[in-house]
Amino acid sequence: MLEIRFHGRGGQGAVTSAELLAQAAIKEGKYARAFPSFGPERRGAPVSAFCRLDEKPINLRTVIKNPHVVVVLDPSLYEVVDVTGGLRERGHLVINTSKDPRAFFSGNLGGLAAVNASLIAQEILKRPITNTVMLGALVRMLPLVELESLAQALEERFNEKIAQKNIQALKRSYQETLILTPEDHVEREGKGESGEAGDARITGEKDRDYSWKELPPGCIVEPGSTRKNLTGDWRSRYPLLNRERCIKCGLCWIYCPDASLIRKGDGFYGVDLNYCKGCGICARECPAGAILMEKELEG
Ligand code: SF4
Ligand code: SF4
Structure with a gap:
């Protein structure tokens, strides 16, 4: 066998x-x-x-x-x-x-x-x-x-x-x-x-x-090396944030497993699409319904 x-x-x-x-x-x-x-x-x-x-x-x-x-x-x-x-x-x-x-x-x-x-x-x-x-x-x-x-x-x-x-x-x-x-x-x-x-x-x-x-324990080859893994290319959907609805609670930032949400100077949040995998957790947890998951365009 x-x-x-x-x-x-x-x-x-x-x-x-x-x-x-x-x-x-x-x-x-x-x-x-x-x-x-x-x-x-x-x-x-x-x-x-x-x-x-x-x-x-x-x-x-x-x-x-x-x-x-x-x-x-x-x-x-x-x-x-x-x-x-x-x-x-x-x-x-x-x-x-x-x-x-x-x-x-x-x-x-x-x-x-x-x-x-x-x-x-x-x-x-x-x-x-x-x-x-x-x-x-x-x-x-x-x-x-x-x-x-x-x-x-x-x-x-x-x-x-x-x-x-x-x-x-x-x-x-x-x-x-x-x-x-x-x-x-x-x-x-x-x-x-x-x-x-x-x-x-x-x-x-x-x-x-x-x-x-x-690889050394922890698999870190050099400081900051995980940033080289642009995991966003796995995504089939991406989160679209609606500022009209957002109450700036930060829950999306807390729940994102890939640290892909970034707090901006004005208190709103943006998505780093280099790393966002499109899991949709942020959209699910957002209490204001301010995040919609949109389909990625082909190609
Ligand atoms: S879809 Fe997932 S990976 Fe992308 S920002 Fe939301 S929680 Fe983070
Ligand atoms: S969870 Fe929703 S309401 Fe809260 S900051 Fe994120 S987008 Fe805004």
Whole structure:
């Protein structure tokens, strides 16, 4: 039995990744189980999902603590979640990064697949939902299922337009994924649609993310470094404040879990959209009904 653990953020599709992989495997006559584990249920919060694949029936329903493969959908998770915790000796890691993937390679890994999934998702899907992109990287490294089976699972799950966009993202990711072996060298490079090498978008060592093993207690790499994580790109709704109704009580500021409300000089409040995740807590708590959650514009 092969056990795969997905790490993502709420709204990013980690659960869907696990389910699509399971559906694709079932199409190929294999046995599969997929299920999620949620933390705080809000957009942007870390989420895990699990998938088991086997040639025979699977009875286990427990969370996967010692996966053979870990797939990380969001680069910011490396600093807040022990994504490789429990990963088996010679296990495989699939990561979304724009940085040099060698920084993520440790001696225990059997292989590492890296792709700039955020970029592909943004360019094709027009939003940072990286789940299908990461499936492309996963099957590039380990041929667990055929790309075509994943494409069929997507077609069954989504309407035609969304499915085709996701299939495009899946296939591009498959092409652009970079694989590192234990010898810590590039075994094979994908070629993008333009024919450029798959690592063309990966920047140099000095910009690299930190692996969790390098992080000090508290995960603070340098003072103020959390400000670099612009978590607002998870938002599908944003709070709109109505000054006519606002009584300047400050409850929105108190309740916002992301410190995204800012008190202005005149006593009213504004929203820092770089960090607001659109959870809607401020709107729910506002006693004056001064906050409405509005849908983000596409693109
Ligand atoms: S400003 Fe409102 S919607 Fe945005 S993160 Fe804070 S509580 Fe949530
Ligand atoms: S909770 Fe509502 S009324 Fe109070 S400061 Fe915020 S927007 Fe204004």
